Amino acid sequence: HDFQHIPLGSMVTSLKPKILRWHIPLEKDLIPDEWMQSMDFYLNKYDAIIVSSKRYSETLRNMGYRGYIAEIYPYIDPNQYGKPSESDIEGFSSRYGLKPDDKVILIVARMDPMKGQDRAIKALKIVKKAVPEAKLVLVGNGSFSSSKNGVGLSKGERWARYLANLATELGVSDSVIMTGYVDQKDLEAAYSRAGLVMLPSIIEGFGLAVIEGWLYKKPAIVSNRAGVSDLIVNGVNGIVIDPNDIEGIASSIIKLLKDEKLSQSVGEKGYETSKKCFIESVIDEELRLIEYIVGGK
The missing domain is CATH 3.40.50.2000 (Glycogen Phosphorylase B;)
Known part of the structure; x- marks a missing residue:
């Protein structure tokens, strides 16, 4: 959900798939150059990353992320x-x-x-x-x-x-x-x-x-x-x-x-x-993502 939690993916050593929801802005010009190598390492410990914007998908790829990217909007009830x-x-x-x-x-x-x-x-x-x-x-x-x-x-x-x-x-x-x-x-x-x-x-x-x-x-x-x-x-x-x-x-x-x-x-x-x-439509998307990632494992 927030960048402080990113290292958690590398700490979970089980064979279960890991999904990160990136909620905050993801603009490459906001990330210090000295962070990039660490970000690449930690992000690629996740099987999938959820972002809320198409341009954030592009930023992830430019940062070297190789996993599955899902564009799923935040939701309200x-x-x-x-x-x-x-x-x-x-x-x-x-x-x-x-x-x-x-x-x-x-x-x-x-x-x-x-x-x-x-x-x-x-x-x-x-x-x-x-x-x-x-x-x-x-x-x-x-x-x-x-x-x-x-x-x-x-x-x-x-x-x-x-x-x-x-x-x-x-x-x-x-x-x-x-x-x-x-x-x-x-x-x-x-x-x-x-x-x-x-x-x-x-x-x-x-x-x-x-x-x-x-x-x-x-x-x-x-x-x-x-x-x-x-x-x-x-x-x-x-x-x-x-x-x-x-x-x-x-x-x-x-x-x-x-x-x-x-x-x-x-x-x-x-x-x-x-x-x-709306929560109903977004939850369905998240469930499909989980099924896809788990099914692939």
Whole structure:
């Protein structure tokens, strides 16, 4: 699941086949050259590796992996997501100062520079000129790499403070809402209230928040550095953006917020696409992989 576990394949000395699910980003330019020989050794101790993106398959081959590669998407259980009531949505809106006419750009992600929330804030300054009622809602807090020793601010807190300062500097602080952690009920209300969901990450293994947004038939704007972008036919079931192209991000947001018919169509097609990541279909793929690998042994 994570790169720290890779050596486990060499430690299991039985004749049973071994499968690794690689969940995090797999970009060759992110791996130090001095690691490559060790990665080659450890990865080839696995009979199969599951990745979430076609380009990760290509990276594995370029790294010298010789085993079986399965492209299987991460999954969600749609039964764990409910449809909030109007009062729940109104309650969420009231708590975070959203007015009925506000058009919400929603990002659900932990507070981490890799998630690219700063790109959205920079784009918002441009968006506000065309769509004055646009509001950016950032849901999430903390970071897996946050400080645990209590010395200074955690990584997540530092990033949240940076984002708040950036919004102030750009003059859009009144249009940026940071909710921090929300419970499942508020998360469902946030998705329902959104005009679109966005994933502007500069590094992203997959991006299940996009799948969650699609469950609520929301159009998605997705970074080309996220694995989930493989599922997008640009302009049909979502829009793929370069996270470093602030004007391009802003243009995509404006396009969806101003064209209700397009936004609805993109969201509905996104919902149909999300079914590829439902647990029922993905588990079947994993079972077939296990049967294939075990049968080959």
